[in-house]
Amino acid sequence: MSGIALYASVQAPGLDAIVGQHAALVKRIAYHLMGRLPSNVQIEDLIQAGMVGLLEAARQYDHAQGASFETYAGIRIRGAMLDELRRYDWTPRSVHRKARDVAEAMRAIEARTGRDARDAEVAEYLGLSLSEYHQVLQDAVSCRIFSFEELLEGGDSVLDDCADSAAPPVEVLTQSGFAEALADAIGGLPERERLVISLYYEEELNLREIGEVLGVSESRVCQLQSQAMLRLRARMQGWLDAEPPAAAPARRKRRAAHV
Structure with missing residues (x-):
């Protein structure tokens, strides 16, 4: 629905x-x-998409669900912006492939060692030098694979299901279980990666500001953020593979649109 049509419907x-x-x-x-x-993304496009998300939030918000309007609207706005970005995936296929390889390497190493996979171990597993591995992370910074919101597939599905009285109780519980597992996975990240995620997504600092807090370069913050997202995807893969049957078709449809 266009922004004008949506505005008229509210x-x-x-x-x-x-x-x-x-x-x-x-x-x-x-x-x-x-x-x-990347620089080819226009801030005006994101803002326009975000305003549509805000209108959707105003139309659908139900205070009885417990979340404040600002919290609910923030999820809708961010989701609308991500939908806009999905319309053109600027990331080369090779970047997606390498990102998946890194996540798989992390999963294999952590399953074998029972601890966090280290940079050098992942690089060796992939047959890369440490600098080449860091370049893979750097290239993938803007890749949608690393978006925390994308890991939640838009982020607002749990709110939607909870607000929908027709949603099957088992599905709602499964969604809640996923959120709890994701929270545990974030808590289990290496300290620096966990701090980057917290500062970026909770404190809403930008990468330069996070670098100043950590005393590292902005490019190193990018690497840490990418590595954290890959580690989360590796550790949450079991949930992503074991999604409820009713949720699978919709998720496959969204993924197909990204290819």
Whole structure:
């Protein structure tokens, strides 16, 4: 639905006030995402998509579900921006392939050793030098594979299912179990990677600011962020492979649109 059509469909009183109050939230999320996107992505496109997400949030928000409007709107806005980015995947197929190889290497090493896979071990497993491995991480910084929101496949599905009285209880519990497992996986990241994730996604610092906190270069922060996302995907692979049958067709459809 276009932004104009969506706006016309929302008849809630005070909509203009809601949009006006949260327009800054749209811009904040857009600029935060821009920090790890290539230069050909236009900030105006993200903001426009985010405004559509804000309108969707205003139309669908139910305060009885417990989440504040700003929390719910933030999820919708970010999801709308990601949908816009999905329309053109600028990342070469080779980058996706190498990213999958790294995640698989991490999973194999951690299954064998019972501890976090180290940079040098992953590089050796892949037959790469350490500098080549770091370059793979650097190249993949803007790849959608590493998006924390993408790991949750848009992030708002749990809220949607909880708000939908027709959603099967088992499916809702499974979604909640996934969220808990993801939280545990984040908590189990190496300290530096966990700190990068926290500063980026919770404190909403940009990569340069995180580098200043950690005392490392911005490019090193990019590598740590990419490595953290790969490690999370490797550790959550069992959940992704064992998705509920009802959720599989929709997820496959979304993935097919990204190829």
